[in-house]
Amino acid sequence: MTEYAVVLITASSQEEAQKIARTMVEERLFACANIVSPIQSIYHWQGKICDDKETLIIAKTKRGLFPSVVRRVKELHSYQVPEVLFLPIVQGSEDYLSWVGTETRGVTGQNDK
Secondary structure: OOOEEEEEEEEOOHHHHHHHHHHHHHOOOOOEEEEEEEEEEEEEEOOEEEEEEEEEEEEEEEHHHHHHHHHHHHHHOOOOOOOOEEEEOOOOOHHHHHHHHHHOOOOOOOOOO
16 A cells, blocks of 8 residues: 545535645645536435535545645635545556655645745
8 A cells, every 4th residue: 555545525616626626736735636527416414415516626645644634625615514535545656656745745744835
């Protein structure tokens, strides 16, 4: 298993997803973020079944940045309970993963702005 992860975040709109993705890349919490829109989300919320259009952010980062990523997403996101899922990368191109490592903060924050 590697030290890297794919992060899934849903957002209420393309604009919100762009704001979150750009901020997280600028702050070096993500090496890169892809935005997929629209997606259809069907889910339980406050006793009802909801069926909404959302936007999906797929980002690449280091697993050790999980606490910082969750904290920052909560600060930037409009949802009361934003989705932030880390999926460990089991295997990947060594060159690509090396690039992810270079472009994200050190887990101890040595690249913090």
